Amino acid sequence: MLIIGIAGGTGCGKTTVVNQILNELPEGEVGVISQDSYYNDTSHLSYDERININFDHPRSIDFELLENHLKELKKGIPIHQPVYSFVKHNRTGDTILTHPRKVMIVEGILILTHPELRDMFDIKIFVHADTDERLIRRLKRDISERGRDLDEVLSRYQNTLKPMHIQFIEPMKEYADIIIPNNKHNIVAVDIVRTIINNKLKP
Numbered sequence: 345m346l347i348i349g350i351a352g353g354t355g356c357g358k359t360t361v362v363n364q365i366l367n368e369l370p371e372g373e374v375g376v377i378s379q380d381s382y383y384n385d386t387s388h389l390s391y392d393e394r395i396n397i398n399f400d401h402p403r404s405i406d407f408e409l410l411e412n413h414l415k416e417l418k419k420g421i422p423i424h425q426p427v428y429s430f431v432k433h434n435r436t437g438d439t440i441l442t443h444p445r446k447v448m449i450v451e452g453i454l455i456l457t458h459p460e461l462r463d464m465f466d467i468k469i470f471v472h473a474d475t476d477e478r479l480i481r482r483l484k485r486d487i488s489e490r491g492r493d494l495d496e497v498l499s500r501y502q503n504t505l506k507p508m509h510i511q512f513i514e515p516m517k518e519y520a521d522i523i524i525p526n527n528k529h530n531i532v533a534v535d536i537v538r539t540i541i542n543n544k545l546k547p
């Protein structure tokens with residue numbers, strides 16, 4: 345199994361890049377695990393308590409479960425990937441049956457911060473987009489898709505997102521094998537990653 349880790353700050357385009365990679369690859373040949381599915385289960389907290397969680401700090405992630413799931417997949421065992429709701433700020437209780445594939449992509453803002461997980465990646469990719477570009481994208485996406493308003497996005501940005509990005513996410517570039525500049529759609533970089541995957545998929 346080839347495991348590719350794709351990191352980068354919020355709004356840099358990780359999900360978009362993953363979808364672009366998957367387009368034109370044979371369906372079902374590449375599996376995807378999203379770090380977002382592994383935010384800690386906070387069902388014991390009220391909604392008002394949950395909105396105060398710092399979701400950009402590594403301790404908000406259940407890395408133990410993520411690492412164990414990846415180990416299971418490597419052994420050929422399917423996993424039940426939790427489904428996360430950004431509207432409720434919690435797992436939904438549903439899971440997605442995820443089968444082991446020849447190539448697995450793990451994507452998320454903090455996946456390179458955890459040394460044991462990082463060591464499991466054969467290829468580490470960091471997607472870069474400028475800070476202002478990421479904030480603009482996040483504003484648009486969180487308002488249209490994640491049930492937020494302008495004040496929520498901006499105050500989260502100032503209070504946690506920006507400081508956590510500087511402290512935990514940006515320094516992870518050092519571990520990257522490939523850095524994808526993604527201020528604009530980067531077809532060439534996506535093609536290169538797809539070629540690597542296609543080589544692995546060849547019989």
Ligand SMILES: Nc1ncnc2c1ncn2[C@@H]1O[C@H](COP(=O)(O)OP(=O)(O)O)[C@@H](O)[C@H]1O
Nearest residue numbers: 354355356357358359360481485526527528529
């Ligand atoms: N290269 C790009 N140029 C313009 N918009 C982009 C680009 N990449 C992603 N986006 C848009 O930015 C928003 C955030 O992208 P997304 O892939 O969800 O980022 P991430 O998963 O890193 O948080 C989405 O609305 C997406 O359509």
Ligand SMILES: O=c1ccn([C@@H]2O[C@H](COP(=O)(O)O)[C@@H](O)[C@H]2O)c(=O)[nH]1
Nearest residue numbers: 353354355383399400429430433434453
């Ligand atoms: O309940 C939550 C959990 C996370 N977030 C924010 O999501 C981003 C990470 O997701 P991306 O898709 O990479 O943007 C992170 O910056 C958290 O602040 C949230 O708002 N609510």
